[in-house]
Amino acid sequence: MTEALTLALVGLLMALAVWTLVARDTFAAVSGFVPYGLLLTLAWLQLRAVDVAMTEAAIGAGLTGVLLIAAAARLRPTEAPAWAERPGLPTRVLAAIVSAAVAAGIGACVLLLPDPAPTLAPAVAQNIASTGVGNPITAVLMSFRAMDTLLEAVVLLLGLIGVWSLAPDRAWGGRPGPAPTEDPNSILGYLARVLPPIGIVVGVYILWVGADLPGGKFQGATVLAAMWLLVMMAGISDAPAVDRTWVRLALAGGPAVFIAIGLLGAGVAGAFLGYPEGLAKPLIVVVEAALLPSLAVTLALLLTGPPRRKDGDT
Amino acid sequence: MPPSVPVDLTTPGGLLLVLAVLLPFVGLMLGFVLGGRRAQQVAWVTIGLGAVLVAAIAHRLWVSADALVYLLGGWAPPLGVMLRADGLSVCMMVLVMVVVIGIGIYANADFRTPDGVREKRAALTFWLLLLAVWGSLNLVFVSGDVFTLYVALELLTFAGVPLVSLDGRGETLQAALRYLLYALAGSMLYLLGVFLLYGAYGTLDIALLAQRVGAEPVAWGAAALMTAGLLAKTALFPLHLWLPPAHAGAPAAASALLSALVIKGAWFLVVRLWVDVFPGVVTLPSAQLLGALGASAILVGNVVALRQARLKLLVAYSTVAQIGYLFLMFPLVAGLDAAQLDSAIAVTGGLLQAISHATAKAAMFMAAGLVYATLGHDRTADLRGAGRALPMTMAAFALAGASLIGLPPSGGFLAKWLLLSAAIATAQWWWVAVMLVGGLLTSAYVFMVVVRAMAPAPLGWEPKVRVPRSQQGAVLALALCSFLLGLAALLPFDVAQIGRSGALSMGAR
Amino acid sequence: MNTPTLLGLCAAVLVGLGLYGLIVSPHPLRKIMAFNVMGNGIFLVCAVIARRGAGAGMGGDPVPQALLITALVVAFAASALAVALVLRLFEETGSTSLSAQAAGPQPAAAEGEV
Numbered sequence: 034m035t036e037a038l039t040l041a042l043v044g045l046l047m048a049l050a051v052w053t054l055v056a057r058d059t060f061a062a063v064s065g066f067v068p069y070g071l072l073l074t075l076a077w078l079q080l081r082a083v084d085v086a087m088t089e090a091a092i093g094a095g096l097t098g099v100l101l102i103a104a105a106a107r108l109r110p111t112e113a114p115a116w117a118e119r120p121g122l123p124t125r126v127l128a129a130i131v132s133a134a135v136a137a138g139i140g141a142c143v144l145l146l147p148d149p150a151p152t153l154a155p156a157v158a159q160n161i162a163s164t165g166v167g168n169p170i171t172a173v174l175m176s177f178r179a180m181d182t183l184l185e186a187v188v189l190l191l192g193l194i195g196v197w198s199l200a201p202d203r204a205w206g207g208r209p210g211p212a213p214t215e216d217p218n219s220i221l222g223y224l225a226r227v228l229p230p231i232g233i234v235v236g237v238y239i240l241w242v243g244a245d246l247p248g249g250k251f252q253g254a255t256v257l258a259a260m261w262l263l264v265m266m267a268g269i270s271d272a273p274a275v276d277r278t279w280v281r282l283a284l285a286g287g288p289a290v291f292i293a294i295g296l297l298g299a300g301v302a303g304a305f306l307g308y309p310e311g312l313a314k315p316l317i318v319v320v321e322a323a324l325l326p327s328l329a330v331t332l333a334l335l336l337t338g339p340p341r342r343k344d345g346d347t
Numbered sequence: 348m349p350p351s352v353p354v355d356l357t358t359p360g361g362l363l364l365v366l367a368v369l370l371p372f373v374g375l376m377l378g379f380v381l382g383g384r385r386a387q388q389v390a391w392v393t394i395g396l397g398a399v400l401v402a403a404i405a406h407r408l409w410v411s412a413d414a415l416v417y418l419l420g421g422w423a424p425p426l427g428v429m430l431r432a433d434g435l436s437v438c439m440m441v442l443v444m445v446v447v448i449g450i451g452i453y454a455n456a457d458f459r460t461p462d463g464v465r466e467k468r469a470a471l472t473f474w475l476l477l478l479a480v481w482g483s484l485n486l487v488f489v490s491g492d493v494f495t496l497y498v499a500l501e502l503l504t505f506a507g508v509p510l511v512s513l514d515g516r517g518e519t520l521q522a523a524l525r526y527l528l529y530a531l532a533g534s535m536l537y538l539l540g541v542f543l544l545y546g547a548y549g550t551l552d553i554a555l556l557a558q559r560v561g562a563e564p565v566a567w568g569a570a571a572l573m574t575a576g577l578l579a580k581t582a583l584f585p586l587h588l589w590l591p592p593a594h595a596g597a598p599a600a601a602s603a604l605l606s607a608l609v610i611k612g613a614w615f616l617v618v619r620l621w622v623d624v625f626p627g628v629v630t631l632p633s634a635q636l637l638g639a640l641g642a643s644a645i646l647v648g649n650v651v652a653l654r655q656a657r658l659k660l661l662v663a664y665s666t667v668a669q670i671g672y673l674f675l676m677f678p679l680v681a682g683l684d685a686a687q688l689d690s691a692i693a694v695t696g697g698l699l700q701a702i703s704h705a706t707a708k709a710a711m712f713m714a715a716g717l718v719y720a721t722l723g724h725d726r727t728a729d730l731r732g733a734g735r736a737l738p739m740t741m742a743a744f745a746l747a748g749a750s751l752i753g754l755p756p757s758g759g760f761l762a763k764w765l766l767l768s769a770a771i772a773t774a775q776w777w778w779v780a781v782m783l784v785g786g787l788l789t790s791a792y793v794f795m796v797v798v799r800a801m802a803p804a805p806l807g808w809e810p811k812v813r814v815p816r817s818q819q820g821a822v823l824a825l826a827l828c829s830f831l832l833g834l835a836a837l838l839p840f841d842v843a844q845i846g847r848s849g850a851l852s853m854g855a856r
Numbered sequence: 857m858n859t860p861t862l863l864g865l866c867a868a869v870l871v872g873l874g875l876y877g878l879i880v881s882p883h884p885l886r887k888i889m890a891f892n893v894m895g896n897g898i899f900l901v902c903a904v905i906a907r908r909g910a911g912a913g914m915g916g917d918p919v920p921q922a923l924l925i926t927a928l929v930v931a932f933a934a935s936a937l938a939v940a941l942v943l944r945l946f947e948e949t950g951s952t953s954l955s956a957q958a959a960g961p962q963p964a965a966a967e968g969e970v
Contacts, residue, residue: 136872151549
């Protein structure tokens with residue numbers, strides 16, 4: 034039974050991937066990208082990677098989909114000129130050969146992977162008790178390989194600084210996105226009033242439960258970011274100006290707390306990002322609670338883009 | 348696998364490595380929150396502390412004569428992440444520190460927040476990204492885990508791309524987008540290699556991988572993918588097309604940062620992978636292929652540089668060519684190993700080439716920026732008057748050019764001397780020819796620029812702007828670093844060999 | 857052929873398709889989409905590796921799964937930066953073309969105070 038499901042999944046995935054390549058209209062291609070992301074969520078579930086499936090649904094299909102749809106809508110005038118610039122046959126043949134070679138190589142590697150596969154699952158199972166969390170992925174992310182998670186938070190912040198740097202000079206310090214226009218009778222306005230309280234509870238719950246069950250701060254932060262985006266899109270609240278100190282503190286606060294606790298570990302537990310005996314779970318909870326708002330704000334602001342208007346502009 | 352501590356593997360002073368990685372990012376976050384002209388001040392405080400830190404690390408390495416190691420969280424690989432700094436890493440860290448200080452002094456004038464303005468976009472962005480580039484490079488040099496290196500590569504890309512489009516013009520935005528797409532494709536291929544390595548060997552740690560990797564198809568596939576991805580990021584021919592418009596379009600201080608430092612990160616990773624992880628996997632023919640690409644880069648880059656009408660584009664194509672020299676070291680190391688000789692000469696040659704190019708190229712780009720500010724343009728046909736108005740700067744340009752050509756006593760001369768010795772020792776005469784021709788071509792355009800700049804200006808011509816002495820001083824200082832680096836021959840050679848265990852060698856096992 | 861291997865081969869095809877799209881598509885937004893397709897293919901390879909490493913009571917090796925979460929988030933940030941660049945390029949020049957002609961003449965860059 035799972036074979037048939039997997040085959041169907043594979044068929045649909047490849048069909049959608051081809052669609053995103055060949056569709057003439059970029060907006061149509063992007064519309065194929067979102068279900069592609071959701072199908073991938075099913076693929077992760079087929080491979081028993083539940084945390085990854087949640088992250089894919091939230092960030093890979095959800096946020097990336099929003100990003101691409103908004104961009105495709107604004108870039109409609111560039112369709113025709115781009116189509117005229119399609120590379121000639123020799124380039125396409127060369128690209129096809131290179132891509133086919135890479136795909137064949139990867140396929141061969143997949144088939145040649147050793148059996149039995151080397152794995153760190155036993156090592157994780159042996160050491161997870163000292164981390165105080167029950168979800169092995171959270172243990173890896175927050176304890177064994179915590180440095181990667183810390184650096185990842187820095188990567189997000191850096192990406193946001195890069196996005197903000199693209200603002201025109203006259204709009205620096207202003208607000209991203211178009212000016213809010215609220216239509217109180219629209220369905221969007223209605224949803225933006227009803228959903229956020231529920232969404233906030235769901236987001237925090239996903240963070241909390243991620244310690245022992247699938248979930249975690251990235252998935253939770255995405256839900257919170259989505260709620261804020263909904264409110265901004267409906268015009269109920271305006272995007273924050275980028276020169277406000279509270280915005281910057283919110284963005285840098287999470288990584289800063291993470292580094293501080295890491296240094297505490299260096300002093301008390303003998304290693305940077307080590308946790309003192311018995312305090313692992315509380316410290317992990319503190320770090321995740323600090324990272325959650327930072328991540329949510331970062332993800333939302335990555336979507337809204339560089340500042341475009343200052344208060345007082347018409 | 349025992350729980351947390353024993354941190355036996357951690358050497359004393361290993362915490363310095365963690366601080367070296369985190370300090371720039373802490374500075375970044377502090378500068379980001381404080382904003383405005385405080386960001387520049389925070390950057391300088393951070394640079395000051397960082398210089399002390401790097402000196403401490405170098406001292407520690409010298410005293411212990413072995414690599415510095417740190418276990419993050421107390422977890423030993425394969426479960427945890429290890430930081431490891433050997434002689435090669437520390438040399439590169441010192442290089443980055445020196446160049447960052449030089450670029451910082453230069454940028455003090457260019458990226459000041461003027462009085463009366465609360466915050467300027469370009470100034471804030473520059474100082475934050477300077478710290479980010481520095482921190483990412485430190486992570487590249489000390490990380491002992493291939494996935495952490497992927498995160499470091501992404502940090503480097505995110506720090507480098509906005510530097511290209513700092514002035515917001517259409518063509519720099521286009522160049523930045525092209526750079527980003529190449530860099531992302533490269534990161535993805537590298538990441539795929541990382542996953543394949545884990546799938547085949549069950550670890551991400553470089554030291555453990557070195558023990559477990561064997562000459563199998565999966566390892567070849569991983570090596571090919573990771574190398575291809577890194578070549579795109581370091582702009583080796585034929586994946587160099589993104590570099591000239593990107594580096595030429597950025598403001599001078601940013602160009603210096605990009606050409607001197609950012610691309611060295613990816614090169615360093617290729618060295619780390621080929622010499623530490625894949626020595627039994629990469630064969631002499633594949634090393635020859637890398638060398639052939641490097642030779643093509645040298646020839647194509649230099650020839651195209653000769654034809655450039657703008658000084659900054661000329662310097663950018665010169666970078667394309669000089670990167671080729673960095674990849675000539677691979678067939679030489681492989682050849683020496685195959686002949687059972689000590690490959691230290693070729694590795695040190697490559698390292699010296701990287702250091703002398705970084706300092707020389709930073710000086711050249713900043714000199715080009717000063718020339719532009721003084722003349723109002725940077726057309727190579729029309730440089731007269733620049734020499735008289737900017738004597739220190741043109742002297743610096745000439746010294747930097749001498750290092751790129753390979754004139755004694757410059758670092759470039761010593762590097763090429765070592766590489767030539769390696770080529771002769773392994774009877775690979777074709778590399779000798781390539782290096783000589785490359786030197787000739789480089790000297791052609793360096794002399795052309797200097798001679799034209801020395802021509803007297805038209806009567807009554809006044810420089811557009813009087814550039815501050817501090818900027819000229821910084822340019823000259825970096826150029827002198829590169830020019831006098833050849834005196835490093837007086838130091839014992841094995842600085843670069845500290846921490847490298849003897850069993851590691853390239854070529855067929 | 858079991859599920860992980862089947863999905864692994866599917867992943868290889870996706871990487872090939874994504875790479876082709878990245879090289880060939882003229883519109884930068886399509887390139888970004890192709891980059892995402894390629895990235896997802898690579899992530900699928902990692903998930904296959906994780907599944908093959910199942911043991912010790914877990915359905916899959918948690919280390920590659922944790923790496924995947926990190927990589928997914930980083931890929932999103934990269935897409936966001938790329939899209940912001942494309943939109944800004946469009947606002948500034950009215951076109952999103954990456955060809956050298958569209959850049960217009962290369963005038964002297966503004967140096968000094970930007």
